[in-house]
Amino acid sequence: xxxxxxxxxxQGTMWYTLAGLLTSGMSVILLPVMTRWMTPxxxxxxxxxxxxxxxxxxxxxxxxxxxxxxxxxxxxxxSDQFARFFSSSFWCQCVSVxxxxxxxxxxxxxGMIDSISGVDLQHLYPVLxxxxxxxxxxxxxxxxxxxxxxxxxxxxxxxxxxxxxxxSLWLIGALEMGALGRLYGRAGGAVVAAxxxxxxxxxxxxxxxxxxxxxxxxxxxYGIPYVPYSFALAAMLTADKLLLQYYSDLEExxxxxxxxxVAMGMSFIFVAVTRAWYPRYFKLRNANxxxxxxxxxxxxxxxxxLTVVGFCILIPVVxxxxxxxxxxxxxxxxxxxxxxxxxxxxxxxxxxxxxxLKKTILLPxxxxxxxxxxxxxxxxxxxxxxxxxxxxxxxxxxxxxxLVLVGLSFKLERRALERVVLPVFGCxxxxxxxxxxxxxxxxxxWIPRVCIAVxxxxxxxxxxxxxxxLLEQRCLVSSVC
Numbered sequence: 001x002x003x004x005x006x007x008x009x010x011q012g013t014m015w016y017t018l019a020g021l022l023t024s025g026m027s028v029i030l031l032p033v034m035t036r037w038m039t040p041x042x043x044x045x046x047x048x049x050x051x052x053x054x055x056x057x058x059x060x061x062x063x064x065x066x067x068x069x070x071x072x073x074x075x076x077x078x079s080d081q082f083a084r085f086f087s088s089s090f091w092c093q094c095v096s097v098x099x100x101x102x103x104x105x106x107x108x109x110x111g112m113i114d115s116i117s118g119v120d121l122q123h124l125y126p127v128l129x130x131x132x133x134x135x136x137x138x139x140x141x142x143x144x145x146x147x148x149x150x151x152x153x154x155x156x157x158x159x160x161x162x163x164x165x166x167x168s169l170w171l172i173g174a175l176e177m178g179a180l181g182r183l184y185g186r187a188g189g190a191v192v193a194a195x196x197x198x199x200x201x202x203x204x205x206x207x208x209x210x211x212x213x214x215x216x217x218x219x220x221x222y223g224i225p226y227v228p229y230s231f232a233l234a235a236m237l238t239a240d241k242l243l244l245q246y247y248s249d250l251e252e253x254x255x256x257x258x259x260x261x262v263a264m265g266m267s268f269i270f271v272a273v274t275r276a277w278y279p280r281y282f283k284l285r286n287a288n289x290x291x292x293x294x295x296x297x298x299x300x301x302x303x304x305x306l307t308v309v310g311f312c313i314l315i316p317v318v319x320x321x322x323x324x325x326x327x328x329x330x331x332x333x334x335x336x337x338x339x340x341x342x343x344x345x346x347x348x349x350x351x352x353x354x355x356x357l358k359k360t361i362l363l364p365x366x367x368x369x370x371x372x373x374x375x376x377x378x379x380x381x382x383x384x385x386x387x388x389x390x391x392x393x394x395x396x397x398x399x400x401x402x403l404v405l406v407g408l409s410f411k412l413e414r415r416a417l418e419r420v421v422l423p424v425f426g427c428x429x430x431x432x433x434x435x436x437x438x439x440x441x442x443x444x445x446w447i448p449r450v451c452i453a454v455x456x457x458x459x460x461x462x463x464x465x466x467x468x469x470l471l472e473q474r475c476l477v478s479s480v481c
Contacts, residue, residue: 087207090139101128126183133190140197156196164189225360232367236374240390247382256387259330263337308342336391343398350405370401
């Protein structure tokens with residue numbers, strides 16, 4: 001197990017995880033303030049506004065989508081060709097941002113947004129600031145991760161989040177601005193993040209004012225499939241809240257949103273894994289080092305599975321201390337949300353395989369299948385089970401997405417066997433531990449919960465490790481891997 005910590009990908013993950021832990025700690029400070037100073041209805045409006053920003057973001061991912069493939073695959077960072085591509089991707093994304101923000105401010109879309117989500121113009125302004133500042137922030141982060149400068153990227157992220165949290169606390173607590181205070185706090189953090197990333201020496205070295213039309217065409221070719229793909233992922237993260245508002249009321253949405261906010265805090269480690277693993281994975285695959293690919297997959301799946309099990313152990317004890325009593329009903333859906341978000345993280349870490357093969361056109365198809373299943377389940381279950389149905393719809397949707405991804409991976413390339421075995425054992429480990437935790441009576445204290453969960457994790461880990469060894473032996477004696 002100690003050898004896992006020596007893996008370079010895990011060390012990069014630790015940087016992002018440390019920043020994620022600190023930012024989650026700030027969220028822990030902020031959540032009690034929001035739940036005590038805002039009613040569940042106001043909290044529901046806040047999450048509707050944030051959901052709207054997530055739905056708008058995918059439209060401005062043209063340059064980002066291209067960078068995922070080409071930063072890691074086609075170019076040597078620092079070359080003149082890379083600089084031309086980098087600048088073309090950046091300007092491509094900036095133009096799309098300007099077009100989208102201006103279009104949204106037309107009377108037609110303003111009326112549509114207000115009728116669907118209840119978000120009015122005063123809430124929309126900070127949302128558009130978040131959307132507009134997405135290009136420099138994301139392109140800058142991609143540039144740092146492609147050079148595996150994870151420490152610098154995570155520190156920038158931490159500073160920006162600290163500014164956003166501090167500003168939100170002041171606006172909500174001192175000025176009593178409620179949901180609007182949180183939105184402007186997030187917008188202030190986005191401004192700081194954009195300034196910090198634009199001032200990076202790596203950014204200035206690779207930025208060109210002139211647009212290379214040939215590179216722009218290539219960027220669009222890779223980036224266009226990422227628009228529906230990103231939109232599908234955003235829809236999976238937001239549709240449950242919007243549909244729950246339709247089938248229930250804002251109070252139910254607020255309770256569910258608070259629970260999901262805490263569960264999504266766990267996603268910091270999934271984002272950390274994705275950022276650290278993508279550049280390393282591309283380098284290992286280009287070098288045909290399949291043994292290291294297997295080691296990296298196994299180490300990262302261990303981190304993900306232990307995270308979700310640990311979350312389910314602690315949340316019944318910690319959550320009542322974080323939020324006001326009206327929100328406690330959200331504890332019931334926490335384990336299901338945790339497994340659903342685990343499926344989201346698993347999908348993000350596995351999608352790099354499709355990007356490596358430059359089959360980005362498949363990503364929106366895979367995500368679209370998951371969204372369709374999620375929406376069907378949500379519309380069937382929410383009218384009957386409320387927020388419990390919403391949580392199960394997320395779990396089923398991400399489960400289907402992962403099954404389709406694994407099947408396509410194996411069909412596209414037979415050497416993708418490690419992509420089938422390790423995720424399957426990883427899901428078994430996480431699901432087994434979570435199920436054991438869910439079966440423990442609520443009257444038991446946290447000590448027996450921890451002991452029983454640890455035993456369950458060890459049993460599943462032993463089975464998983466056996467599968468890894470069998471896979472390694474297969475790689476050594478055949479050319480399948």
